[in-house]
Amino acid sequence: MTALLTVSGLSKRFRGLKAVSNVSFSVPEGRILALIGPNGAGKTTTFNLIAGVFPADEGTVTLKGTRLGGLKPNQICAAGIGRTFQIVKPFGALTVEENVVVGALARERSVAVARAQARAVLERLELADQAARPARSLTLPDRKRLEVARALATRPTLLLLDEVLAGLRPTEVDRMVEVLRDLNRREGLTILMIEHVMRAVMALSDQVVVLDHGEKIADGTPAEVVADPRVVESYLGAEEA
Amino acid sequence: MPIDYYLNIAASGLLTGLVYGLAALGLSVIFGVVRVVNFAHGEMMVAGMYGAVLLAGFLGLDPLLSAPIVAAVLFVCGWLLQRGVVNKFVERPEHMQFILLLGIASILVNGMLMLFGPDARNVSVPYSFDTVEIGPMLLDAVRLRAGAAAIVVAAALFAFFRFSRTGKAIRACADNPLGARVVGLNIDGLYALTFGIGAAVVGVAGALMSLLVDARPQLAPEYTLLSFIIVIIGGLGSLPGALLGGMLIGVSEALAGFLLMPSLKSLFSYGVLIVVLLLRPQGLLGKRS
Amino acid sequence: MTGRGIVLLVLAGLLLAVAPLVGDRYVVSVLTTVLWFAYVGQAWNVMMGFSGLLSLGHALYVGLGAYVSAALFVHYGIGPWAGMLLAMLVSVAVGTFIGFLGFRFGVKGVHFSLLTIAFAEVARIGFDHIQWLGGSGGLFLPVEAGVSDPLNLRGSPTLFYYVILALVLGALALSRVLLHSRLGYQWLAVREDPEAAEAVGVDLFRARMTAVAVSSALTALGGVFQAFYFNNLFPEQVFSMGRSIEIILPAIVGGIGTLIGPILGAFILTPLGEGLTFLIEAGGLDLPGLKQLFYGVALVTIVVFRPEGVWPWLARRLRLVRQPGEEA
Numbered sequence: 014m015t016a017l018l019t020v021s022g023l024s025k026r027f028r029g030l031k032a033v034s035n036v037s038f039s040v041p042e043g044r045i046l047a048l049i050g051p052n053g054a055g056k057t058t059t060f061n062l063i064a065g066v067f068p069a070d071e072g073t074v075t076l077k078g079t080r081l082g083g084l085k086p087n088q089i090c091a092a093g094i095g096r097t098f099q100i101v102k103p104f105g106a107l108t109v110e111e112n113v114v115v116g117a118l119a120r121e122r123s124v125a126v127a128r129a130q131a132r133a134v135l136e137r138l139e140l141a142d143q144a145a146r147p148a149r150s151l152t153l154p155d156r157k158r159l160e161v162a163r164a165l166a167t168r169p170t171l172l173l174l175d176e177v178l179a180g181l182r183p184t185e186v187d188r189m190v191e192v193l194r195d196l197n198r199r200e201g202l203t204i205l206m207i208e209h210v211m212r213a214v215m216a217l218s219d220q221v222v223v224l225d226h227g228e229k230i231a232d233g234t235p236a237e238v239v240a241d242p243r244v245v246e247s248y249l250g251a252e253e254a
Numbered sequence: 255m256p257i258d259y260y261l262n263i264a265a266s267g268l269l270t271g272l273v274y275g276l277a278a279l280g281l282s283v284i285f286g287v288v289r290v291v292n293f294a295h296g297e298m299m300v301a302g303m304y305g306a307v308l309l310a311g312f313l314g315l316d317p318l319l320s321a322p323i324v325a326a327v328l329f330v331c332g333w334l335l336q337r338g339v340v341n342k343f344v345e346r347p348e349h350m351q352f353i354l355l356l357g358i359a360s361i362l363v364n365g366m367l368m369l370f371g372p373d374a375r376n377v378s379v380p381y382s383f384d385t386v387e388i389g390p391m392l393l394d395a396v397r398l399r400a401g402a403a404a405i406v407v408a409a410a411l412f413a414f415f416r417f418s419r420t421g422k423a424i425r426a427c428a429d430n431p432l433g434a435r436v437v438g439l440n441i442d443g444l445y446a447l448t449f450g451i452g453a454a455v456v457g458v459a460g461a462l463m464s465l466l467v468d469a470r471p472q473l474a475p476e477y478t479l480l481s482f483i484i485v486i487i488g489g490l491g492s493l494p495g496a497l498l499g500g501m502l503i504g505v506s507e508a509l510a511g512f513l514l515m516p517s518l519k520s521l522f523s524y525g526v527l528i529v530v531l532l533l534r535p536q537g538l539l540g541k542r543s
Numbered sequence: 544m545t546g547r548g549i550v551l552l553v554l555a556g557l558l559l560a561v562a563p564l565v566g567d568r569y570v571v572s573v574l575t576t577v578l579w580f581a582y583v584g585q586a587w588n589v590m591m592g593f594s595g596l597l598s599l600g601h602a603l604y605v606g607l608g609a610y611v612s613a614a615l616f617v618h619y620g621i622g623p624w625a626g627m628l629l630a631m632l633v634s635v636a637v638g639t640f641i642g643f644l645g646f647r648f649g650v651k652g653v654h655f656s657l658l659t660i661a662f663a664e665v666a667r668i669g670f671d672h673i674q675w676l677g678g679s680g681g682l683f684l685p686v687e688a689g690v691s692d693p694l695n696l697r698g699s700p701t702l703f704y705y706v707i708l709a710l711v712l713g714a715l716a717l718s719r720v721l722l723h724s725r726l727g728y729q730w731l732a733v734r735e736d737p738e739a740a741e742a743v744g745v746d747l748f749r750a751r752m753t754a755v756a757v758s759s760a761l762t763a764l765g766g767v768f769q770a771f772y773f774n775n776l777f778p779e780q781v782f783s784m785g786r787s788i789e790i791i792l793p794a795i796v797g798g799i800g801t802l803i804g805p806i807l808g809a810f811i812l813t814p815l816g817e818g819l820t821f822l823i824e825a826g827g828l829d830l831p832g833l834k835q836l837f838y839g840v841a842l843v844t845i846v847v848f849r850p851e852g853v854w855p856w857l858a859r860r861l862r863l864v865r866q867p868g869e870e871a
Contacts (some may be wrong), residue, residue: 066738073617086742090741090744098742103738104732104735104736105734107731107732109732115728115745116744125860164743235545339843346850351648352597354847356788356842357843357846358843360839363832363835363838365832370831372831377705475784479664480569482657487653517668517671517672518672520668521665521668524665524668527661528644528662529666531661532650533648535654
């Protein structure tokens with residue numbers, strides 16, 4: 014089984030504060046890996062380092078054997094990584110369809126073709142009936158779906174999802190889980206997801222990496238991780254208390 | 255004695271620069287707290303100049319004495335402006351705020367043009383042509399007084415923010431508006447107060463400036479830009495920075511006007527602005543965001 | 544657009560096409576001014592409206608276009624049709640230089656707007672001292688009465704009217720094409736959220752630079768027109784901050800980021816300003832500044848009560864465009 018994404022020795026400090034410290038893990042091709050941990054554990058910072066938002070102080074990120082260090086976010090996207098934002102960032106004044114068209118144009122020169130692709134993606138995310146509405150008028154669950162749709166339209170080989178299930182009702186979580194599972198099973202899309210909704214993590218992921226205070230404290234199958242005393246203490250324990 | 259000559263020019267520039275710095279202080283206070291960039295700042299300053307001119311003309315008041323009256327009037331205007339219009343724009347996109355204040359600036363400057371006409375109006379005081387000898391330098395009495403008054407007002411402002419209850423509340427509100435709201439501070443009231451203070455400060459700067467320069471409406475956009483240049487050089491939101499920037503610009507303008515051509519002196523300021531924007535956009539004393 | 548909108552647009556176009564045949568000299572001159580502001584407003588709109596870059600120094604590009612073409616004509620006898628190419632080139636070079644500095648050094652928001660003002664002001668003061676271009680005394684183009692020489696853009700007000708009308712229609716067509724292109728989508732994305740745009744593969748630097756280049760090139764043509772229409776150029780007027788504000792007015796009033804907005808805005812503002820001047824002069828008063836005061840009031844009124852501009856509101860009320868959600 015080959016690794017699609019390999020993160021090794023990744024570190025980042027902000028004003029002396031260690032946000033991410035010597036984190037290594039790899040995402041096998043065609044799998045779903047969940048990145049979990051309490052608030053402030055460095056999950057989103059790790060995402061931003063992979064996505065090229067800011068450079069790492071130390072460590073490397075490799076996609077299919079190619080080093081991604083020093084690339085800007087748009088180049089990372091071109092390399093095949095699509096991402097969503099934890100705090101959703103729709104292009105508010107554009108319609109839902111136009112939002113996704115912008116994503117499709119990452120790999121497509123023709124606007125007409127990009128529009129056709131966008132429609133297909135919207136179908137898939139059950140947003141087709143909202144296509145002509147301005148993105149800013151969407152409800153939160155629909156905005157989350159739009160984030161995924163827009164990232165998906167860039168035709169990534171690896172999808173980074175930053176808490177796309179947070180704030181959704183249980184039925185909506187189930188629908189989104191279904192969509193993600195489908196993308197993974199049928200199209201072989203590799204997914205790296207930050208998630209707090211443990212039910213979804215258990216249902217979806219093949220592998221779980223746990224961060225705490227910027228460091229990796231566990232890495233294994235969902236069942237292994239949940240049984241790990243360190244994880245229970247730092248994260249699950251705190252959650253249940 | 256060429257060295258003395260330069261020293262004299264630099265000292266004159268420094269004194270003028272203190273008044274510039276005071277004007278910029280007003281801009282910095284408003285930006286630092288309300289987070290709105292006052293594009294009508296120079297217009298308010300020229301309004302202060304005309305206030306001093308009118309009070310001198312009708313009541314024979316020295317601008318140093320009329321400055322508190324001018325400050326009071328501009329405080330009320332600034333307070334009303336924030337309460338009535340600007341407050342609605344605090345959460346709006348930046349460009350909407352600029353456009354709003356550009357519109358207000360246009361109303362102010364053209365209103366003054368219609369009221370007072372394009373011709374220069376001056377204030378004459380008994381000591382208009384007096385000079386004071388300090389060491390090797392010969393300085394204008396008006397400039398010395400204006401500079402000294404600027405320092406006094408700036409010091410009072412620093413003291414207000416440092417020691418008074420209200421000043422501390424305003425600072426808390428600037429650091430963390432949400433937190434300030436949570437602990438029960440009246441944010442909208444403090445914003446209006448701050449805008450009023452900023453307007454009052456620049457009004458005083460205008461009154462002092464009327465001792466040095468004849469009032470003309472055309473000065474307004476120049477002073478707006480000058481205030482921007484100064485706060486950007488000093489650091490947007492930094493009060494000591496504004497005063498320092500003002501002195502730097504005052505001295506460099508005076509020297510550039512003397513060494514090059516007077517008409518080229520502001521070119522130098524814009525050059526400095528561009529360099530600072532590119533290399534140190536947070537300004538000399540500003541914090542990096 | 545709905546059928547109704549298209550009919551109205553075509554009607555307005557036809558009316559403008561025959562205006563010089565039915566209107567007198569005064570009407571033609573006012574319409575020329577209206578169209579000029581509509582044109583530069585459209586040019587500015589490419590930067591602010593499409594890609595979210597607030598330039599408050601667009602007088603710089605008008606001035607560069609005007610001075611380059613006028614200098615070529617006065618000193619070398621090169622006509623404006625050839626001169627405009629160099630005018631655009633110079634304007635684009637300066638625009639992209641400012642853009643390059645701003646974007647490479649990460650100058651954002653208010654700081655970027657101040658950078659544009661600073662460069663316009665530097666030009667204003669600098670051109671005051673270039674004697675070859677007339678300095679502060681002004682640069683004058685030779686005027687001969689009764690000459691009709693369209694190749695050198697010399698002729699009657701009607702000629703100028705049709706030239707500026709063609710420019711407005713050309714800019715409208717270009718804006719529409721650009722907005723529906725890949726680049727246009729990317730501009731809008733950058734305007735709405737630069738970080739999200741970058742994450743879906745948009746090269747921010749490139750998108751912004753192209754917006755600056757297109758906008759400065761278009762604006763320079765407005766300057767060429769101005770030079771040959773008015774035949775005199777003074778740095779204090781051409782490059783002034785006040786002029787930069789006048790340029791941004793039509794788009795703000797009409798609707799930032801819309802295609803029709805800048806044109807509609809110019810048709811609202813200029814006639815109102817002219818009417819006001821006319822009334823004042825008829826009353827035997829001389830009130831310099833009243834027109835600008837009125838523009839200031841218009842600006843404040845619009846941003847307070849109708850921040851998205853008049854066109855989106857009007858189009859909704861009169862059902863000139865399809866509402867989101869209606870079948871395309």
